[in-house]
Amino acid sequence: MRTTWRELADARSALAAPAPVTPVGNLLIVQGVDAESLDPHVTTSGASKGMMWAMYDKLLERSPDMKIVPWLATSYRVVNDTTWEFRLRDNVYFHNGEKFGAEHVRETIARFKHPQLRNVYAGQLRPVREVEVVNPLTVRIHTDGPFALLAEVLSLYCEMLPRAITSGQVDPTRQAIGTGPYRFTEWIPNQRMVMDFAPRPHFSGQPRLRRLVWRPVPEAATRLVELKTGAAHLITPVDPIQIPELEATRNVAIVRFRQLASQIVVLNMLKVRAFQDVRVRQALNYATDVDTLIRTVMRGAAYRLASAFGPGIPGYDETLRPYPYDPERARQLLVEAGYGGGFDVTLVTPEGRYLNDRLASEAIAGMWTRVGVRTRVQVMDWSPFVQGVLGKTHDAFFFQQVGVLLDATTSINFDSDRKGAAWQGYHNEEANRLIQEAPRTMDPTRRNEMYRRLNQILHRDCPWVYLWNQQGVYALQQRVKGWEPHVDGIIRLGNISLV
């Protein structure tokens, strides 16, 4: 591992020799929201990232099932605990004609971390101390201490920018200049973002489309009609309630996938004394009839979750079984914990933020009340809801934890030393140790084993009531070919084309 090059498993081996294709057709994509900005280092939403990644490339990319694949970097190796070496792809040009190389990596990372940039993800690359240009197509990244997540971070963040942008000549909030398959044409916020195929063929073999038009349409019913009438080729998100109608529509295909985000109920152990007892937390997992919830409330559009993280996330353990629905066992555990007489809890939920949030919370409250935990549902606006999560003032709350298992995700939830944003009083020494050690463990096999162990501990300790991964749904016209969804819900166009 240490000295050998890690040639990445290439999901699309045909990448190397792009077949000459003539780009044809305008693809119309309708999403629920518009980009927040044209600056790829400032945008945060998945909808924006999909738009950015049509124009910009990162050093590494993810396959549809979230494996890291080569992109602007063709390979990398870990030289020692604090040094990584990346080989860069040759013959890649920015849309303004600059040839991509090692200097661009150095300057882009410097910009990504610049304290004056309003980049809320700058901390993801905080351990990077220096980017050393070895030769025009090789960089070494030196870190403060072992930073095992570097490749993970570079496959999700830090789009590579030309010198025109990093030097400040071009304002990236007004013009996008990347190396991606499509180049920027125009953005009229809340109307459309237009991209045209880049004249130089992209290293991934794209593009096959002449033009991309991205439009935001906030209302789900309107998006559906746009697809049915041909004013959109691809729409997202699709509410599961719309699926039967789509299935009955000719020339429309539905693409479903298991999302990464975990839908859960977080139990606040700081506020509710009873939750400090692991038996009470387990009892609530036994008391929650998740299968019925998925069948009724979610209309089948969800996948049961056994522990904190589902498939696609490092450390997912397929041997873990969900807590079965067993109200008898729940009552018994409550008695053992000394809460045979029950107790009162307020379950807080936003409304309309997550799919069927209020409905699910009301059903869960009924199930808990049946085993003696008298639960009242309180519906809150998003803003006070978030304040309560951060202030740790809700007894329990219906929540969605966005999935990718980078160090940040675990520390905001489970680390009682760091007491992060969504941490609500959980404490386990071994979990803390794993959360601190895993991101510093350079060997990916060992690191994964540590995350697996963490997931097992969380399964037993259940700081949350585990519910489901939602089903992500796209609807597209059957004319759209060669497209696959990624489980993180961000659109990568791949070899998409129109027939």
Added chain:
Amino acid sequence: MTRFLLQRLVHLAWVVLAISILVFVLIHLSGDPIRLLTPLDARPEDIERVRRLYGLDKPLVLQYVDFLGRAVRGDLGESFRFGQPAMPLVLQRLPATALLAASTVAVTIAVGIPLGAWCGARAGSTADWAVSVGTFAGISLPSFWLGVLLILLFADRLRLLPASGFDGPAHLVLPVATLSVYTTGLIVRMVRADVIAVLGQEFVRTARAKGLPEGAVLGRHVVRNALLSTVTVLGLQLGSLLGGSVVVEAVFAWPGVGWLMLQAIQTRDLPLVRAVVLVVGTAFVLINLVVDLLYAALDPRIRYDHAG
């Protein structure tokens, strides 16, 4: 007249100042903006750094003084989301909203006033009764529901009109129809009631006694006298339409001020929220001023010369 105008403009300045304080305080009451602006998985040090960059680390009073100092020079700050000055962003969206509002008011006047007068003149008839039921329905239907219904009918079933967007006159039809159903219903009821009231007055009997044809009586005497309160209501409607028909703009993805405001509030884009509210508030007050001036034109008895 000049004095009246000056007085009203001073009022306008006070109103705008009051709006600015209100919007400042209210938005901060509803929670820490930076925590809603940043994702939950952002690190605390990043959040604090960005908070300083946005100037949200200072005490609220200082933030307001700072804001006011720049606002008098026409600078309402940079939108957090777009990284661009907030004021031009709002002004860019204003034409789309103004087009929607003006078209709606035009349809309302063209349909509402004649229909209201017609009903008023034959109050109690079956036709009047039928129109009344229709206008009641128009006023009561939620615009969200009606908008989606019209999309399903005219865009999906009949394929006559585009469902959403802003790309030419055809795109205007459904949102204007959705908005007009309410405003027209309102105006028909106003005009009808006023016409009935005016018809009972002495000068109408005089006009009829002079032998004027009924159409002329209605057109020249009755409707003109009945229009005063209608102008007020139309002005208020125009004002609230300019404030962005938030729901209708969102349903039809109409790139106007209302949808912008909705996004700004959802993303806690404070400078943008403030800019939208100030622009819309100012427009509202100005429209009211115009309505007052129209009174004088419609009713010669109203004069603004005597300071009162």
